[in-house]
Amino acid sequence: MTEFLIRSLRRKLFTLFLVTVVSFLIIHLAPGEPAQVDPLNPKFTPEMVERFRRAFHLDRPLPVQYVLFYRDLFTGRSVSWKDNQPVLEKIGERFLNSLPLFAVGTLLTWTLAFPLGIHAAVRRGGFFDRGTAFFAYVLISLPGFFFAYLLILLVVNTLAVPVLGMQTYGFENAPALHRLNDRLWHLLLPALLGSATGIAVLSRYVRSQMLEVIHQDYVRTARAKGLPEETVLYKHALRNALLPFLTMFGLILPGLVGGSVIIESIFSWPGLGRMAYEAILARDYPVILTLNFIAAVLVLLGTLLSDLLYAAADPRIRLA
Amino acid sequence: MTAPPTLPETDGAARGRAGLWRAFRRNRPALAGLVFFCAFLVLAVIGAWATAGRQPLLDPARVRLEERLRPPLSRARDGASPPLLGIYLLGTDELGRDLFARMLEGAWVSLTVGFIAVGISVAVGILAGGIAGYYGRRPIRLRHAAAAGALAAGAILGWTGHLLPGLLLLGASLLGCLRMRRRRRSAPIGLLDRPLIDVDAFVMRIVDILLCFPSFFLILTVVALLPPSMVTIMAVIGLTSWEGTARFVRAEFLSLREREFVEAARALGVGDPGILFRHMLPNALGPVLVSATLGVASAILTESGLSFLGFGVPPPHATWGNILADGRRFLFDAPWLTLAPGVAILLVVLAFNLFGEGLRDLVNPQAREGR
Numbered sequence: 001m002t003e004f005l006i007r008s009l010r011r012k013l014f015t016l017f018l019v020t021v022v023s024f025l026i027i028h029l030a031p032g033e034p035a036q037v038d039p040l041n042p043k044f045t046p047e048m049v050e051r052f053r054r055a056f057h058l059d060r061p062l063p064v065q066y067v068l069f070y071r072d073l074f075t076g077r078s079v080s081w082k083d084n085q086p087v088l089e090k091i092g093e094r095f096l097n098s099l100p101l102f103a104v105g106t107l108l109t110w111t112l113a114f115p116l117g118i119h120a121a122v123r124r125g126g127f128f129d130r131g132t133a134f135f136a137y138v139l140i141s142l143p144g145f146f147f148a149y150l151l152i153l154l155v156v157n158t159l160a161v162p163v164l165g166m167q168t169y170g171f172e173n174a175p176a177l178h179r180l181n182d183r184l185w186h187l188l189l190p191a192l193l194g195s196a197t198g199i200a201v202l203s204r205y206v207r208s209q210m211l212e213v214i215h216q217d218y219v220r221t222a223r224a225k226g227l228p229e230e231t232v233l234y235k236h237a238l239r240n241a242l243l244p245f246l247t248m249f250g251l252i253l254p255g256l257v258g259g260s261v262i263i264e265s266i267f268s269w270p271g272l273g274r275m276a277y278e279a280i281l282a283r284d285y286p287v288i289l290t291l292n293f294i295a296a297v298l299v300l301l302g303t304l305l306s307d308l309l310y311a312a313a314d315p316r317i318r319l320a
Numbered sequence: 321m322t323a324p325p326t327l328p329e330t331d332g333a334a335r336g337r338a339g340l341w342r343a344f345r346r347n348r349p350a351l352a353g354l355v356f357f358c359a360f361l362v363l364a365v366i367g368a369w370a371t372a373g374r375q376p377l378l379d380p381a382r383v384r385l386e387e388r389l390r391p392p393l394s395r396a397r398d399g400a401s402p403p404l405l406g407i408y409l410l411g412t413d414e415l416g417r418d419l420f421a422r423m424l425e426g427a428w429v430s431l432t433v434g435f436i437a438v439g440i441s442v443a444v445g446i447l448a449g450g451i452a453g454y455y456g457r458r459p460i461r462l463r464h465a466a467a468a469g470a471l472a473a474g475a476i477l478g479w480t481g482h483l484l485p486g487l488l489l490l491g492a493s494l495l496g497c498l499r500m501r502r503r504r505r506s507a508p509i510g511l512l513d514r515p516l517i518d519v520d521a522f523v524m525r526i527v528d529i530l531l532c533f534p535s536f537f538l539i540l541t542v543v544a545l546l547p548p549s550m551v552t553i554m555a556v557i558g559l560t561s562w563e564g565t566a567r568f569v570r571a572e573f574l575s576l577r578e579r580e581f582v583e584a585a586r587a588l589g590v591g592d593p594g595i596l597f598r599h600m601l602p603n604a605l606g607p608v609l610v611s612a613t614l615g616v617a618s619a620i621l622t623e624s625g626l627s628f629l630g631f632g633v634p635p636p637h638a639t640w641g642n643i644l645a646d647g648r649r650f651l652f653d654a655p656w657l658t659l660a661p662g663v664a665i666l667l668v669v670l671a672f673n674l675f676g677e678g679l680r681d682l683v684n685p686q687a688r689e690g691r
Contacts, residue, residue: 030545141669146662
């Protein structure tokens with residue numbers, strides 16, 4: 001076990017190192033320069049450009065830049081090129097905004113997908129099964145931004161509720177209850193959109209897992225013993241069907257960073273995804289690279305977590 | 321070619337082509353997907369023909385300022401240069417351009433992007449997965465790495481303008497590669513023969529690295545940094561989405577490698593490329609086809625998402641994504657500018673998804689059992 005942990009961590013650290021190298025190379029070898037050091041930018045004199053270049057270490061050779069950048073990142077000294085704010089602070093602030101969106105979205109996904117999938121599996125081939133199957137395909141095929149505008153049209157036209165941003169402008173001093181209500185309305189649509197594809201994919205997966213398990217011998221045995229259908233389904237079948245979802249649980253972590261670029265920019269939600277979009281637009285290298293680094297860490301942590309969960313839940317699997 | 325004598329059929333998996341088609345036809349959503357896909361193909365080709373050229377039948381770029389934001393099916397006013405039949409089938413946009421013509425042009429763009437991106441990703445995936453699965457445990461030795469490194473360094477030097485040293489290095493490393501091939505087992509130089517990592521682990525390591533980047537974020541970054549063009553977008557989508565194909569081609573090849581027919585081919589003296597591509601690949605093609613079909617759907621979605629954010633195919637071309645992105649400013653006044661491209665994307669992607677799932681059921685009979 002410890003041996004597995006050590007080996008796996010070593011491997012993942014090496015992968016992480018390669019990821020940092022690759023992302024650094026992608027950013028720096030791409031043609032074009034950030035606005036502050038672009039010699040064609042009319043707002044800056046050559047002296048200012050020179051000063052910026054020195055401040056950003058852009059006058060050093062690439063390997064030195066690499067070392068300096070990650071040294072600054074780990075010591076918390078790297079600052080955004082756009083507004084000179086410390087990168088980690090900026091990201092922390094945005095992270096707190098993204099968190100409720102992510103949490104509510106994930107909650108919606110997992111609480112809705114399971115009942116839908118199980119019900120479809122039990123009523124296999126029936127109206128409900130076909131209906132959810134078709135609906136799931138539509139949700140998977142629907143471009144998120146288009147769905148967003150459909151919902152906005154619907155909500156704004158019929159319910160007259162403002163939904164852009166995190167709260168309605170000028171509501172800062174409203175009574176607490178009103179403010180909460182307002183925040184919830186603003187949260188609901190983007191969270192629903194963020195979870196739509198997840199619900200569709202996950203419910204299909206739950207259904208196929210359930211179907212696989214329902215045909216097993218032990219389920220037939222349980223039925224033959226005369227156990228009530230509820231017990232057979234939820235105790236004997238479902239528990240065994242749950243296993244693969246443990247792995248998926250680890251894999252939702254990275255969605256925190258890259259999952260919501262489009263949704264957040266439509267709803268003007270000041271979260272991590274929108275921050276990434278703005279940073280890319282402004283060629284704010286420190287922010288892009290830091291977000292990328294965090295995303296990679298989350299991916300690697302997620303896979304480790306799912307390996308461990310799997311081993312904990314399934315005694316047949318031994319980590320070696 | 322004469323048909324080989326048929327073996328007694330055991331179950332559905334061994335049925336001939338006609339049987340497969342019959343099984344496919346029973347899956348009505350998949351059939352609908354296929355029919356719609358064919359219709360879309362015809363429409364896109366006609367659209368590309370009708371909107372191209374100097375005097376196109378339907379001009380997607382003609383600006384008629386007096387005909388701004390006309391609703392669908394409205395007649396052209398007198399004096400304006402009318403569209404085909406004098407009717408704006410899908411209305412006009414904020415510059416009075418015929419939405420129908422723009423949608424047709426966009427259909428061709430979506431189709432090209434989808435297919436070429438998936439072509440790239442499938443090619444890379446098959447190559448990487450095939451090499452990993454076939455060579456598996458064979459080690460990459462230090463001399464291989466050195467040659468590859470020198471090759472890459474030469475290419476980078478040449479690329480960044482140091483033409484002479486770059487070319488010299490390239491030539492030297494190529495020469496080294498050739499020599500390495502020729503005297504394969506003659507004189508192993510101790511250090512250079514040190515094994516570094518086996519081929520399989522190497523390819524899978526690359527896949528691991530790729531998986532560490534959130535895919536849409538990576539695509540967005542690269543597309544935003546490179547100069548905008550359709551080629552860039554297709555290449556970037558293709559080169560960032562091959563890991564799935566690589567994974568299951570590898571798994572398939574790992575098991576195919578041990579089969580008798582591969583052994584027979586090897587005994588007959590067929591070379592490695594011949595075994596890989598002529599004998600093993602056709603047996604692994606089913607799942608590749610399925611993931612390619614589903615891949616086209618997701619490539620079209622990705623492209624429209626990029627266009628929507630303003631990083632897509634650059635302006636003279638109309639794409640469904642940028643029609644929608646431009647139309648959102650008129651969401652409440654001219655909803656057809658949002659609805660038409662949105663519904664079109666939905667239908668095409670849905671068709672590809674349904675068709676792909678139908679194919680998956682055919683290729684993978686175990687999954688069919690559950691239906």
